[in-house]
Amino acid sequence: MKTIRKQADMSIKNITKWNKMTIKNSYMFRLVMEKNNLCKPLIERILGIKIKSLSYVEAEKSFEAKLKTKGIRLDLFVIDEDGVAYDIEMQMDNSYKQFLGKRSRYYVSLMDNGALKKDEPYSHLRKSYVIFICTFDPFGKGLAKYTFNAICNEDHSLVLDDGVTRVFINTEGDRHKISKELANLIGYISTGKVTDDYTRQLDEEVRELRNDTGKGVSYMTYMQTMMEHENIGFDKGISQANRETAIIMLQNNEPLNKIAMYSRLTMEQINELAASLHRVH
Template sequence: MKTLEELNLVDDFLVNSLTSHKIYGEQSARYILECILHRQIGKLTVVPQRFFCGENIETHGIRLDVYLDEENGEIFDIEPDQNDGKEEIVSLPRRVRFYHAKIDASNLNAGDTYGSLRNVIVIFITTYDPFGLNRMVYTIKNCCVEVPELKYEDGAQTIFLYTRGREGNPPEELKQLLHYMEHSSIENASTENLKKLHRMVTAVKRDGEVGFAYMKSFEREERIRRQGEEEGRKAGLEEGKKEGLEEGIIKLSRKLGKEDTEILSLLQEELQIDEEQAKLILEKYQQ
């Protein structure tokens, strides 16, 4: 597990801590949004890690990393994502479809007309190429297949930002921001705006409350390991102990809402295996 100082803005904990910070939250979130969307953003309400529960215990809920509500404007969801497993990438469009559905459902009150449904922009910032075209920006909107130029304004938009993309012609400031988000050091704060953002990031990392919260998250990781071992011991006989331990770690991690990248790290550390072996184990229990 990384130290707090080693975290980058593509790491969930740091981007959540920054955008929800009592001093720097709205300011940092606005800069990131304005850089991505190339327009001014109004007053923002930041809701880090907003949960939308399923309708019952049998249906799926979601946890959004950074939910942003613009006063008299649009709704945004920013999702830094490093889950580069083959299955996760293939299912990403359906994942986004579900995110849009849950956000929409929570923002249309009984008696409201469909015309009052607000615009929603879901933004994924990835360290992998989601579509294999080496583009930095992929903007997705619904359209008419037969008449592509037909205006179909349903208010839903998704933007995928690949931090290492080279194709297309994205603005220079966006290139610099995405590079900084993946490698959040002073050396990569190449503009005045990024230097200002880096000062905010540094201040957040030095905030005692943030440090305490990160320590608690580390303790949760340790609890997963311990309880995973216990579930593993109960899973079978001695010759099946390793497999039981694998299953225990994965099951408990999923119960606690861990992302696949976090589960892979736990498997590597606990079982003393490399990343490829960990991915094979994770795939085995996803079948």
């Protein structure tokens, strides 16, 4: 534990200072988007739709799966007046971008978990959007926006009406083929440049939060906990590569015996790592 604490203390020095924080940081993003008047236009700009109003907004919404399956904590979970659900994630780390597709699939499955009461028809299943705002190109095609729906391989004009849409925003992508409003939004996320009234509101909220000492203290406490989680296992002789392999496979709900084979960790080490992941997420 002393080793973990020492490494966490060293790593904490590299954390972005609260008074330098931007909306790209997921912690700041969640605080800003807890306000309905800022969250609603964000969704509208990304999806190109109009929403009557938001009835529910929760930052770091936890979904606990049944039995021993992996629970999740969403950056931002929103339900609008019509019952449509939105999960919005700010993603700066591109280390595991090849797993974003499967991650979004799992998020949808747990968002739907328990959504229908016994004997309730499938037609009552709510429409859902999973939105990842990435500060990198998740698919390497240079697009600013990637939208995915289930389509028929034999006839691409046939879309499966399952009510699920997954959107990945690339803040560094080509903005010529998207709306001006969305281009302004991702331009602000990428550079901090204010170009319209909405981005001005976002910037004012970010600046106000940065001046809140209490929020800064909460952020540092949160990051200290995260650092301890990230360094779990080093004092037990687990290599960085093996630990990361185990974390990725745990996040993708792989069988424990398979994780042990590929990561070379013992079952005890894997269970300890899984427990630490559950505590943080």
